[in-house]
Amino acid sequence: MNTIECQKKNSVLIVDDQSENIHALDNIIKEEYDTQAATSGVRALEIASGNNPPDMILLDIVMPEMDGYEVCRRLKADEQTRDIPVIFVTARNSAEDEEYGFNLGAADYISKPFQPAVVQVRVKSQMERKLAEKRLIEAARLREDVERITRHDLKTPLNAIIGFPRVMMMDDNISAEQLKYLEMIEESGLIMLNMINLSLDMFRMERGMYQFEPVPVNVLQVIRKVVDDTESLATMNNLSVAILISGEPAGSEESFSVQGETLLCYSMLANLIRNAFEASPAGERITVELTEEEEISVISIHNRGTVSQDVRDRFFDKYVTSGKKTGTGLGTYSARLIAEIHGGSIHVETSEEKGTTVTVRLPGKLPVAKDNQRPALIQEIYKPPEVQRQSAGKPSPHLCEIFEVTRFF
Numbered sequence: 001m002n003t004i005e006c007q008k009k010n011s012v013l014i015v016d017d018q019s020e021n022i023h024a025l026d027n028i029i030k031e032e033y034d035t036q037a038a039t040s041g042v043r044a045l046e047i048a049s050g051n052n053p054p055d056m057i058l059l060d061i062v063m064p065e066m067d068g069y070e071v072c073r074r075l076k077a078d079e080q081t082r083d084i085p086v087i088f089v090t091a092r093n094s095a096e097d098e099e100y101g102f103n104l105g106a107a108d109y110i111s112k113p114f115q116p117a118v119v120q121v122r123v124k125s126q127m128e129r130k131l132a133e134k135r136l137i138e139a140a141r142l143r144e145d146v147e148r149i150t151r152h153d154l155k156t157p158l159n160a161i162i163g164f165p166r167v168m169m170m171d172d173n174i175s176a177e178q179l180k181y182l183e184m185i186e187e188s189g190l191i192m193l194n195m196i197n198l199s200l201d202m203f204r205m206e207r208g209m210y211q212f213e214p215v216p217v218n219v220l221q222v223i224r225k226v227v228d229d230t231e232s233l234a235t236m237n238n239l240s241v242a243i244l245i246s247g248e249p250a251g252s253e254e255s256f257s258v259q260g261e262t263l264l265c266y267s268m269l270a271n272l273i274r275n276a277f278e279a280s281p282a283g284e285r286i287t288v289e290l291t292e293e294e295e296i297s298v299i300s301i302h303n304r305g306t307v308s309q310d311v312r313d314r315f316f317d318k319y320v321t322s323g324k325k326t327g328t329g330l331g332t333y334s335a336r337l338i339a340e341i342h343g344g345s346i347h348v349e350t351s352e353e354k355g356t357t358v359t360v361r362l363p364g365k366l367p368v369a370k371d372n373q374r375p376a377l378i379q380e381i382y383k384p385p386e387v388q389r390q391s392a393g394k395p396s397p398h399l400c401e402i403f404e405v406t407r408f409f
Contacts, residue, residue: 222266
């Protein structure tokens with residue numbers, strides 16, 4: 001017996017209250033498929049939900065006690081059986097009957113009296129379609145597993161890339177040029193770590209697995225950090241940035257707190273502000289305004305550009321982009337995920353007359369502070385090198401401890 005003959009055949013359940021119809025269908029398809037039979041709707045449901053479910057069901061409509069329509073309805077309502085293709089085999093072949101069956105979830109129709117060639121072709125067609133869908137699902141799962149493992153494994157070499165420069169900076173014999181290079185290595189490692197963490201976070205958010213742990217976050221400080229980090233974009237297009245609180249310029253000592261996670265807030269605002277820089281006409285002003293609506297903190301980002309008509313209704317959907325040669329379509333999508341994880345919302349308004357405003361609404365009410373707890377600042381998560389050098393002479397932290405701190409940046 002060769003390998004092909006040893007392969008398990010796909011199975012078909014034939015459901016009909018007339019045994020002669022079962023035998024006729026069995027004779028037509030038994031060479032290609034393993035077959036099972038049921039003479040009632042109740043028995044068909046038992047087989048379909050059992051330990052050896054069929055890959056397809058050929059289902060008569062007119063049967064006593066439970067007709068084929070009801071069997072199909074129950075199959076499609078059960079998560080365990082809903083993906084089994086159902087082909088109705090019936091003499092009821094009017095347009096109205098077929099429409100009703102398709103609305104219930106049937107994959108196809110075979111009219112009685114049936115022709116062997118028609119039965120074979122339609123069964124083969126639906127079986128191939130199911131197998132193709134199964135392969136796509138398995139491929140998607142494999143890709144997700146590989147991506148998840150890759151993201152996880154990429155963190156290991158970053159332990160040394162981020163940790164050793166910080167240890168070396170504590171040495172008094174480091175020259176200014178060497179210090180500059182060490183800072184560049186550390187900063188590059190932190191950026192890569194940030195990208196990996198955010199990629200993992202998006203994966204978890206999409207699947208409802210993300211563990212959200214909100215703390216008070218000074219979002220005004222986060223915005224200033226984003227503006228500093230994207231300064232080159234603003235300079236390139238001769239753009240200015242105004243940061244306002246309730247219509248007035250934000251003071252250097254002011255704060256504006258939300259309930260959230262600092263890294264997520266940074267990622268969301270970095271995407272939105274960078275988009276504003278890229279979309280704005282040259283020489284214009286980008287406005288980031290913070291306001292409060294009862295217990296909601298509102299962040300509005302405005303630029304004079306407009307969103308293309310073809311993507312306005314899908315602005316926050318995955319992979320949607322327009323007018324960018326290098327755009328991935330993930331920036332606004334990840335911003336939406338992050339806003340929703342925070343229990344907030346995000347929307348866009350755009351017109352030729354007013355430009356574009358993206359508005360994020362986040363919970364702003366803070367719990368009672370304990371032990372002089374203050375809003376988390378980016379500077380508290382990542383200490384600049386000059387602060388680290390002031391600690392020279394103190395015991396060097398273990399690399400694992402360094403990693404635990406830097407992984408949140």
